[in-house]
Amino acid sequence: MRGKLIILAFLALLASGPAVGEEPQTLAQGEILRGRFMQERLLQGFDGPLRSEGSFVLAPDKGLIWRTEKPFIVTTLMTEKGLAQQSNGATTLNVPATRAPIMTGLYDMLTAALAGDWSGLDKDFTVERSEDGGKWHLRLKARAGGPTATMPVSEIRVSGGGFVDQVEIEKQGGDLDRLTFTDQKREAGALTGDEKALLDIAGKP
Amino acid sequence: MTRPRTARPLAIFWLLLVVATAGYLGVNAWSGIAFRTDLLSLLPAEKDRQDANALAGQLIENSSRRFVLLIGHSSREAARSAAAEIEKSLASSGLVSLQQIGPDQVKAMGAFYLPHLGALLAPADREALSAGGGQAIAQRALAQIYGVGGFADAHLLKRDPFLLFPAFLTSLPAPLSRLALDDGYLSVKSDDKTWIMITGNIAGDPYALDTQDKFTDLIADVVGREAGKAPDLAIKRGGAIFFAAKGSQSGLRETSTLGAIATVGTMLLLIGAFRRVGPLLMNVMAVIIGIGAGLAANLALFGEIHIATLLFGVGLTGVAVDYGIHYSATVFDPSRPTTWQRLHEVLPGISLGLVTTLIGYLILLWAPFPALRQVAVFSIVGLSVSFFTVVFWFPFLDRGEAPGYGRHLLGLANVFWRIWEDPRLRRLCRMVLLILIGLGAVGVLQLGTSDDVRRMQSLDPTLLAEQADLQELTGTGGAIQFVTVEAADDEAALQLGEDVGRTLDELQAQNALAAHRGPADFVPSLKRQAENKALIERLDWTGQAEALGLSVPVKPTPTPLTLQQALDDGALPFLKEWVLGVGRQVIALDGIRDVAAVRAALAGRPGVHFLDPAGDFSERLGTYRHRAMWLIGFSALLMILPLAWRYGFKGGLTVLLPSMAALLLTPALIALGGEAISFFHVMGLILVLAMGVDYATFCAESDYARRPVTMLAVLLDMVTTLLSFGVLAFSSVFAVHAFGLTMLLGILIAFLLAPLAGGVNPRSRGSV
Numbered sequence: 001m002r003g004k005l006i007i008l009a010f011l012a013l014l015a016s017g018p019a020v021g022e023e024p025q026t027l028a029q030g031e032i033l034r035g036r037f038m039q040e041r042l043l044q045g046f047d048g049p050l051r052s053e054g055s056f057v058l059a060p061d062k063g064l065i066w067r068t069e070k071p072f073i074v075t076t077l078m079t080e081k082g083l084a085q086q087s088n089g090a091t092t093l094n095v096p097a098t099r100a101p102i103m104t105g106l107y108d109m110l111t112a113a114l115a116g117d118w119s120g121l122d123k124d125f126t127v128e129r130s131e132d133g134g135k136w137h138l139r140l141k142a143r144a145g146g147p148t149a150t151m152p153v154s155e156i157r158v159s160g161g162g163f164v165d166q167v168e169i170e171k172q173g174g175d176l177d178r179l180t181f182t183d184q185k186r187e188a189g190a191l192t193g194d195e196k197a198l199l200d201i202a203g204k205p
Numbered sequence: 206m207t208r209p210r211t212a213r214p215l216a217i218f219w220l221l222l223v224v225a226t227a228g229y230l231g232v233n234a235w236s237g238i239a240f241r242t243d244l245l246s247l248l249p250a251e252k253d254r255q256d257a258n259a260l261a262g263q264l265i266e267n268s269s270r271r272f273v274l275l276i277g278h279s280s281r282e283a284a285r286s287a288a289a290e291i292e293k294s295l296a297s298s299g300l301v302s303l304q305q306i307g308p309d310q311v312k313a314m315g316a317f318y319l320p321h322l323g324a325l326l327a328p329a330d331r332e333a334l335s336a337g338g339g340q341a342i343a344q345r346a347l348a349q350i351y352g353v354g355g356f357a358d359a360h361l362l363k364r365d366p367f368l369l370f371p372a373f374l375t376s377l378p379a380p381l382s383r384l385a386l387d388d389g390y391l392s393v394k395s396d397d398k399t400w401i402m403i404t405g406n407i408a409g410d411p412y413a414l415d416t417q418d419k420f421t422d423l424i425a426d427v428v429g430r431e432a433g434k435a436p437d438l439a440i441k442r443g444g445a446i447f448f449a450a451k452g453s454q455s456g457l458r459e460t461s462t463l464g465a466i467a468t469v470g471t472m473l474l475l476i477g478a479f480r481r482v483g484p485l486l487m488n489v490m491a492v493i494i495g496i497g498a499g500l501a502a503n504l505a506l507f508g509e510i511h512i513a514t515l516l517f518g519v520g521l522t523g524v525a526v527d528y529g530i531h532y533s534a535t536v537f538d539p540s541r542p543t544t545w546q547r548l549h550e551v552l553p554g555i556s557l558g559l560v561t562t563l564i565g566y567l568i569l570l571w572a573p574f575p576a577l578r579q580v581a582v583f584s585i586v587g588l589s590v591s592f593f594t595v596v597f598w599f600p601f602l603d604r605g606e607a608p609g610y611g612r613h614l615l616g617l618a619n620v621f622w623r624i625w626e627d628p629r630l631r632r633l634c635r636m637v638l639l640i641l642i643g644l645g646a647v648g649v650l651q652l653g654t655s656d657d658v659r660r661m662q663s664l665d666p667t668l669l670a671e672q673a674d675l676q677e678l679t680g681t682g683g684a685i686q687f688v689t690v691e692a693a694d695d696e697a698a699l700q701l702g703e704d705v706g707r708t709l710d711e712l713q714a715q716n717a718l719a720a721h722r723g724p725a726d727f728v729p730s731l732k733r734q735a736e737n738k739a740l741i742e743r744l745d746w747t748g749q750a751e752a753l754g755l756s757v758p759v760k761p762t763p764t765p766l767t768l769q770q771a772l773d774d775g776a777l778p779f780l781k782e783w784v785l786g787v788g789r790q791v792i793a794l795d796g797i798r799d800v801a802a803v804r805a806a807l808a809g810r811p812g813v814h815f816l817d818p819a820g821d822f823s824e825r826l827g828t829y830r831h832r833a834m835w836l837i838g839f840s841a842l843l844m845i846l847p848l849a850w851r852y853g854f855k856g857g858l859t860v861l862l863p864s865m866a867a868l869l870l871t872p873a874l875i876a877l878g879g880e881a882i883s884f885f886h887v888m889g890l891i892l893v894l895a896m897g898v899d900y901a902t903f904c905a906e907s908d909y910a911r912r913p914v915t916m917l918a919v920l921l922d923m924v925t926t927l928l929s930f931g932v933l934a935f936s937s938v939f940a941v942h943a944f945g946l947t948m949l950l951g952i953l954i955a956f957l958l959a960p961l962a963g964g965v966n967p968r969s970r971g972s973v
Binding site for chain 2 (some may be wrong): 039041043044045046047048050052066068071072074076085087092093095171173174175
């Protein structure tokens with residue numbers, strides 16, 4: 001559960017991919033980030049990585065739409081109110097934020113990161129920055145003790161240029177999630193009506 | 206007439222009796238008198254209700270210990286640091302035990318359930334699986350696993366590839382539906398503030414003044430200190446203790462004010478009327494001896510006394526002041542008789558008054574409520590003892606001579622009699638009577654009854670508003686209605702609870718109920734665990750393993766989960782409040798919108814009781830009121846016997862007329878004022894009947910020459926009664942107000958109409 005939180009936080013960073021030496025930038029008010037993703041989950045004791053790909057839309061203050069296209073079509077919706085999944089037009093999962101309390105913290109972190117506010121992460125992780133050939137790297141190691149103790153994440157590696165290109169999340173049990181982002185673009189426009197309607201589903205009782 | 210020969214031995218005998226009673230009370234007081242204060246012990250011990258009463262008592266006690274604080278600030282950090290400080294002060298005070306729901310709590314819950322993975326199902330999943338919807342569940346799990354982030358790690362997925370365990374955990378009923386756990390604190394965000402919840406239980410008795418003072422002082426202190434640091438800090442307080450503390454404060458203030466008015470007023474009246482302290486002291490003494498005797502009788506018979514018995518008993522015994530004053534007022538008799546002649550004059554009247562009043566109180570003895578029986582014993586003994594104190598002692602103690610100013614007083618008092626006889630006023634009198642009858646008729650049409658116990662207390666409006674805000678913010682106000690489930694053992698009770706849960710789900714779907722939660726939601730019965738296990742095993746494990754690329758799925762082997770384990774573990778701390786004993790469990794109901802539907806749906810199931818403590822109590826007060834009304838009617842009928850013996854049937858009816866009019870008019874006038882009649886109004890009517898008959902009897906016993914003296918006595922009786930009971934009408938406690946208002950109106954009516962009985966003549970005036 002908490003792993004999801006971290007990913008979301010970093011999805012937020014996609015928008016603020018910090019050019020080295022610069023202050024991290026954030027999405028301007030009303031801007032939307034669109035792109036494609038490839039997710040690989042390497043689970044201990046499983047034959048191969050569980051691979052999925054699709055597209056995403058991130059609108060600060062509104063939520064995240066995560067459309068998995070392969071191996072099957074599932075749409076995950078995440079907002080301040082909660083998390084929902086849809087497949088074949090039917091809602092198969094809907095967890096209000098109040099039932100999964102971490103969701104609230106997650107949303108706080110999302111907004112914080114969007115605002116370029118790293119303090120939320122500084123508390124739980126030590127952050128190392130480096131660069132090579134125009135690409136920047138962040139290496140976040142979970143601090144011992146504190147709230148991090150409840151997080152099954154041991155290390156997070158982020159790299160990118162203008163945008164975040166890749167996020168690797170290493171879990172304490174040895175599992176690894178690798179997210180690769182492509183075709184990202186910032187838009188000044190609003191969400192479409194369909195997208196808004198989708199986000200409204202999340203967390204609805 | 207001179208002193209009878211028996212007078213001195215009787216007075217000495219009486220003194221010995223009084224001394225003995227005082228000794229008995231002294232011994233009891235030394236070893237500690239058992240005062241009872243719990244309202245539930247007043248209720249009739251009906252057999253099927255006994256268990257329910259005990260449960261209700263336990264539930265009420267549990268919930269009255271609970272308190273909730275919401276600390277709000279526009280800055281999350283400020284709110285959190287204030288909450289932390291308040292928590293620290295509370296924890297170190299030793300006054301409370303805090304319920305902290307930190308991240309450890311969530312982790313502990315996960316760890317607690319993990320060994321039972323494979324036997325636990327979310328209700329929706331169980332339904333889906335029973336209906337053959339395994340494919341959808343498998344698909345849902347895949348979607349989650351491939352979806353963003355992923356719920357589970359490899360370790361969990363191997364044992365739970367269908368992700369039924371996380372679904373179970375998130376399906377558990379949340380005690381506070383709108384709050385979310387934010388880094389160790391249950392919080393909720395409103396438009397402009399972050400609210401942090403602090404909750405716990407009072408360690409001591411929340412109804413003890415000492416506990417209330419310490420607790421509210423502590424909260425005020427620490428909140429004040431924190432508000433100094435963060436100026437717009439807001440706090441919402443919830444819990445019985447805050448209301449009780451406010452109630453005690455205003456109750457104490459009010460009691461002392463009303464008590465002072467009654468005491469000072471009565472003293473001024475009696476001293477002013479007699480211009481001596483003698484009559485005042487003698488009457489106070491007679492009543493105090495009566496009260497002592499009533500208390501002693503109660504202790505001897507019941508071994509204990511309820512605080513409510515004491516209050517009502519003192520009130521009913523206080524009627525005795527009428528007899529003493531009636532005697533004392535004869536001092537104004539212009540024929541200046543001796544003290545023995547004076548006693549002889551009033552004896553028939555006050556004896557008849559005693560007999561009729563005792564009839565009223567005796568009736569209470571047959572009432573099937575322990576409380577009223579205690580009250581009856583108290584007041585019968587108290588009233589009789591006061592009466593005999595007047596008869597045996599007053600002529601010895603009284604040295605009064607008719608004072609010269611008496612004529613004015615007598616003239617004043619006689620006005621109340623003369624208005625009925627003055628031919629010039631006859632039309633006016635008739636008109637007033639007609640108006641009263643008219644008002645009564647209109648009032649009767651508006652007569653309504655209500656015994657809603659929630660209305661009986663006056664609750665502080667600020668606290669009520671805070672409580673409402675708290676409910677709004679947290680989504681619940683703490684359950685006040687319950688279902689109790691009783692069976693031979695825990696397993697049977699859990700199964701019964703699951704059964705009831707299904708009914709409650711249906712009620713919830715019909716919108717009759719907002720939510721319910723009980724032990725069976727957190728600990729499924731062993732039977733259900735076995736069913737769950739079978740359902741889970743029937744899923745397509747091979748298919749799911751293939752879809753995930755998992756070569757070796759590990760079918761879980763859950764160990765059975767028992768209620769006792771759950772109670773011992775402590776991961777589910779709230780469970781304790783719902784498990785009252787082996788096979789005795791409670792399901793808390795939230796937000797009931799249709800009590801009748803809930804009651805009906807649960808009726809007739811063995812071992813299942815719908816408990817609405819406040820509602821039940823109101824309902825039973827209603828039963829009390831009904832029975833008390835019948836008893837009043839019945840005792841009025843019985844009173845005709847001694848009255849008819851003395852005045853003839855017609856005369857007896859006439860003597861009863863003023864109090865009957867008071868009995869009928871008072872509720873009607875109260876209804877006219879827009880107030881519904883409650884049990885406490887009816888309790889007042891018992892006294893109105895008793896005193897009204899006294900007044901009328903005194904008037905009937907009075908020959909023409911002594912009318913002014915009699916009327917003065919009745920006037921003094923009436924004013925002392927109004928001073929001690931009538932002022933209660935101004936109490937902010939509804940029950941007390943109801944009692945006082947009834948007395949105020951009833952006694953006034955009975956007093957004004959009493960001279961109508963003056964035309965009645967005893968069959969043999971002057972002898973008993």
